[in-house]
Amino acid sequence: MILLALLLAFSLVFSQETYRFGFTAVVAKEDVKSVEKFLSYLSKKTGYRFVPVFTKSYDEMSYLLSRGMVDFAYICGAPYVEDKDYAGFELLAVPLYRGKPLYYSYVITRREKNYKSILDLRGKPYAFSDPKSNSGSVVPTYILVRNGYRPEDFFKPIVYTYSHSESILAVYYGFVEGASVDSIVFDQVVKKSPEIASQIKVIEAYGPFPITPMVVRSQLDDDVKYALRKVLLSMSRDPEGRKILSEFAIEGFTVVDDSFYNPIRNMIAVIKNSTLAYGYEKSDK
Amino acid sequence: MRNLISKALSLSIGTKLTLTFIALIAITSIPLSFVVVQFSEKIYYENIVKSLKENIISEELQLRYYIINKDYWGLFKFVKGLSEKSSVYEASVVDSNGMVLAHSKPQKYPIGSPYRVKGDIVYPIRGLSSDLGSVILVLDNESIWAEFRPVKLFLMFSALPFTGISLFLGLFISYRIRARLSRIKGSIERINRGQLDELSRVEFLEKDELQEFSDFLFNTISTLRNYYENIDYAQRFYMNLLNTINEIVFVVDEEDKILYTNGRVKQLGYETNDLIGISIERIVETREAGINFKGQKYREVMVKGRNGHTPALMGVVSYDTWKIVTLIDISDRKAMEEKLKRMELLSTLGEMSANFAHELKNAMLPLRLLSSVENFSREDVEVIRNSLSRMSRLVNMFLNFAKPVNVEKTKFKLSLIVDEILFLVSSKVRDKDVELVKEVEDAELITSRDLIEIILINLLSNAVDAVGERGKVGVRAYVEEEVLNIEVWDTGEGISPEDMDRIFEPFYTTKDSGSGLGLAVVMKNVYMLGGNLQVSSQRGRGTTFKVKIPIKGVQDEKHSSD
Numbered sequence: 001m002i003l004l005a006l007l008l009a010f011s012l013v014f015s016q017e018t019y020r021f022g023f024t025a026v027v028a029k030e031d032v033k034s035v036e037k038f039l040s041y042l043s044k045k046t047g048y049r050f051v052p053v054f055t056k057s058y059d060e061m062s063y064l065l066s067r068g069m070v071d072f073a074y075i076c077g078a079p080y081v082e083d084k085d086y087a088g089f090e091l092l093a094v095p096l097y098r099g100k101p102l103y104y105s106y107v108i109t110r111r112e113k114n115y116k117s118i119l120d121l122r123g124k125p126y127a128f129s130d131p132k133s134n135s136g137s138v139v140p141t142y143i144l145v146r147n148g149y150r151p152e153d154f155f156k157p158i159v160y161t162y163s164h165s166e167s168i169l170a171v172y173y174g175f176v177e178g179a180s181v182d183s184i185v186f187d188q189v190v191k192k193s194p195e196i197a198s199q200i201k202v203i204e205a206y207g208p209f210p211i212t213p214m215v216v217r218s219q220l221d222d223d224v225k226y227a228l229r230k231v232l233l234s235m236s237r238d239p240e241g242r243k244i245l246s247e248f249a250i251e252g253f254t255v256v257d258d259s260f261y262n263p264i265r266n267m268i269a270v271i272k273n274s275t276l277a278y279g280y281e282k283s284d285k
Numbered sequence: 286m287r288n289l290i291s292k293a294l295s296l297s298i299g300t301k302l303t304l305t306f307i308a309l310i311a312i313t314s315i316p317l318s319f320v321v322v323q324f325s326e327k328i329y330y331e332n333i334v335k336s337l338k339e340n341i342i343s344e345e346l347q348l349r350y351y352i353i354n355k356d357y358w359g360l361f362k363f364v365k366g367l368s369e370k371s372s373v374y375e376a377s378v379v380d381s382n383g384m385v386l387a388h389s390k391p392q393k394y395p396i397g398s399p400y401r402v403k404g405d406i407v408y409p410i411r412g413l414s415s416d417l418g419s420v421i422l423v424l425d426n427e428s429i430w431a432e433f434r435p436v437k438l439f440l441m442f443s444a445l446p447f448t449g450i451s452l453f454l455g456l457f458i459s460y461r462i463r464a465r466l467s468r469i470k471g472s473i474e475r476i477n478r479g480q481l482d483e484l485s486r487v488e489f490l491e492k493d494e495l496q497e498f499s500d501f502l503f504n505t506i507s508t509l510r511n512y513y514e515n516i517d518y519a520q521r522f523y524m525n526l527l528n529t530i531n532e533i534v535f536v537v538d539e540e541d542k543i544l545y546t547n548g549r550v551k552q553l554g555y556e557t558n559d560l561i562g563i564s565i566e567r568i569v570e571t572r573e574a575g576i577n578f579k580g581q582k583y584r585e586v587m588v589k590g591r592n593g594h595t596p597a598l599m600g601v602v603s604y605d606t607w608k609i610v611t612l613i614d615i616s617d618r619k620a621m622e623e624k625l626k627r628m629e630l631l632s633t634l635g636e637m638s639a640n641f642a643h644e645l646k647n648a649m650l651p652l653r654l655l656s657s658v659e660n661f662s663r664e665d666v667e668v669i670r671n672s673l674s675r676m677s678r679l680v681n682m683f684l685n686f687a688k689p690v691n692v693e694k695t696k697f698k699l700s701l702i703v704d705e706i707l708f709l710v711s712s713k714v715r716d717k718d719v720e721l722v723k724e725v726e727d728a729e730l731i732t733s734r735d736l737i738e739i740i741l742i743n744l745l746s747n748a749v750d751a752v753g754e755r756g757k758v759g760v761r762a763y764v765e766e767e768v769l770n771i772e773v774w775d776t777g778e779g780i781s782p783e784d785m786d787r788i789f790e791p792f793y794t795t796k797d798s799g800s801g802l803g804l805a806v807v808m809k810n811v812y813m814l815g816g817n818l819q820v821s822s823q824r825g826r827g828t829t830f831k832v833k834i835p836i837k838g839v840q841d842e843k844h845s846s847d
Contacts (some may be wrong), residue, residue, distance in 0.1 A: 100421075124395075125391075125395055125396045125397075129357070156396070157355070157357065157397065159361075159396070160356070160358065161358040162358075166358060170358060172359070173361070173391060174391045175358070175361045175387070175391040175396075176391075274623060
């Protein structure tokens with residue numbers, strides 16, 4: 001479902017080639033301004049015009065990519081692993097988080113709570129972001145399954161917020177006792193909403209895991225892929241680019257192989273092979 | 286309570302008006318404010334409920350989707366949004382079993398906990414065949430009323446400016462009315478002080494009842510001023526008129542106190558103001574029964590002046606409660622009368638002289654007859670003594686005639702005096718051979734002997750003169766009911782009717798040798814004795830004189846002539 005489609009900057013020439021850049025729960029959707037800055041920076045550097053497309057779930061984004069309705073997308077490692085073949089996209093570049101293309105799955109609670117582990121939250125409402133999210137769903141499911149629990153039974157209930165930042169809010173409001181979130185998004189929130197972050201603590205960090213990648217539709221013209229990758233890789237060397245990157249709590253981009261995401265493939269495989277994770281299987285369909 | 290009412294009634298117009306304004310405002314605005322506040326509260330509350338419901342309705346589709354998909358986060362964001370409204374205390378979405386799907390206070394009501402609170406607003410979310418759940422809102426009444434409080438206060442005190450305005454209006458109107466009333470009062474007070482000329486119309490800006498009232502007063506006072514001027518003029522006119530007439534005029538009240546007198550009292554040496562308020566009897570001396578004697582309209586009175594007594598003729602006209610008393614100075618007239626009386630006396634003196642001489646001659650007659658007698662018998666001596674006594678009396682009487690006679694009352698026998706008089710005329714009787722008929726009661730009287738004698742002698746001597754040879758003369762005297770009756774009759778020619786009117790005039794006589802004073806003297810004497818005299822005469826048959834003299838009256842009163 002298309003939540004929002006914005007036409008950007010009329011300063012750009014109309015005859016420019018236009019590409020749609022998809023954003024998912026990997027970035028805080030509230031942070032439209034950073035997205036705009038990012039895209040206008042790309043436009044300036046490449047000469048192409050980029051239009052943002054936001055979806056609620058990774059499934060929607062994969063679908064849009066498969067239909068050619070989105071050309072680029074900033075998605076999560078898990079949907080990359082699961083959907084790249086059927087939807088026909090490939091890695092464009094991966095962000096550098098704390099100098100590496102790796103990130104963590106944080107277990108967060110409110111500051112005053114005494115939970116020490118995700119396992120202490122049994123029978124409590126718990127927030128997952130997207131069912132397909134690596135840090136917000138795959139990782140906690142994997143942990144529970146490895147501990148012999150079925151997540152749907154373990155939490156009462158699992159609350160899907162379809163957004164890491166909203167998972168943080170759900171914890172903040174006390175609607176859920178805990179949540180598994182993307183460490184990059186969490187760092188963004190810490191940076192931009194310290195009053196919220198101050199009420200929240202990270203009780204566990206799982207990982208590191210292969211970071212959320214930027215993907216491109218495989219059928220897109222190589223020149224475009226190349227041009228964009230070039231801009232992304234060189235972004236950290238440019239003060240303006242660095243400033244924009246910092247808003248996303250990343251330091252730059254690099255390029256990795258598909259095999260880089262094997263750890264996630266392994267976790268998903270473990271989950272799928274377990275009899276405990278019917279919920280996950282369900283969402284897999 | 287009655288006290289309070291009377292106190293309230295006697296408040297000034299201004300205060301009354303102001304109080305009335307305030308009371309009116311209070312009566313109208315307080316219940317009105319109350320009703321408006323109540324009504325507004327209701328409307329306000331209903332509006333809040335309505336807007337909240339509309340909020341829910343607008344999200345209904347989405348809510349249905351959330352519930353079906355167990356999108357707790359979506360539901361939570363919805364209830365969280367609702368609970369952000371100040372009017373909402375808590376908001377929740379429960380499933381069809383009343384279990385919390387999302388609650389704005391998640392720590393208290395986590396997902397899946399039972400929610401038994403009876404909400405202020407319960408809005409069911411319907412599926413196709415059954416309720417999926419419902420949205421339950423508990424309203425924060427305190428916050429709602431806190432929000433409404435300024436409105437409520439405004440509504441409650443919105444009457445205040447009107448109260449203030451009406452207070453001001455009341456004070457202003459009352460001030461105007463008082464100011465206007467005091468202007469009217471001021472103009473009346475000037476008139477009251479007698480400054481009638483300063484009367485002027487009071488004119489106000491407001492052409493209302495007060496103006497009418499003021500105009501009415503002005504017109505009334507103008508009319509009264511004209512009346513007053515007319516009356517003043519009339520008073521001066523009549524005063525002047527009264528001062529020009531000769532009479533002294535008094536107006537006295539029921540108690541004879543003098544209310545008014547004209548300027549003529551100056552004649553008596555008084556000033557007008559000296560007499561006002563004093564009794565008129567202090568300056569008017571009446572012979573009988575004060576001024577209120579009903580017998581005569583005009584009476585002679587004596588008026589006490591500063592410089593002595595003045596005779597006056599008093600006239601009294603009585604009205605209901607007051608009288609007009611007029612006094613005419615008759616001292617001049619009195620003096621004239623006195624003169625006349627003296628003249629009469631002088632003429633009477635002349636007659637008396639003749640008569641006296643005649644009487645004296647008669648009295649001396651026995652003496653002359655006895656002078657030829659050598660030796661006097663005892664009877665002769667008695668006759669002489671009587672003659673002398675009579676002469677002496679005649680002389681005395683004559684001497685006394687011209688001066689005021691003090692009628693001395695003596696006690697005597699009626700028959701004796703008749704005999705004496707008959708003796709005096711006996712010579713005439715014998716000369717004419719007159720038959721004398723005498724019927725005299727032997728009564729004792731106390732009255733003026735001299736006056737009776739003079740009456741008798743004159744009537745008898747006239748009777749003897751009136752008859753011819755062998756005529757008859759009669760005398761009859763008796764006392765009846767304290768009245769002495771004396772009748773003298775004769776069988777003479779009688780008196781002609783033309784003479785009858787004049788017989789009492791002095792100096793009128795039909796006799797050759799008469800003085801014309803005889804009957805005049807009789808008349809005077811009868812009058813002096815307070816009696817009356819009747820004469821009846823038939824031509825050719827004779828004449829009868831009847832004298833009636835009240836003895837009692839003579840005895841009681843000491844009658845003196847001037």
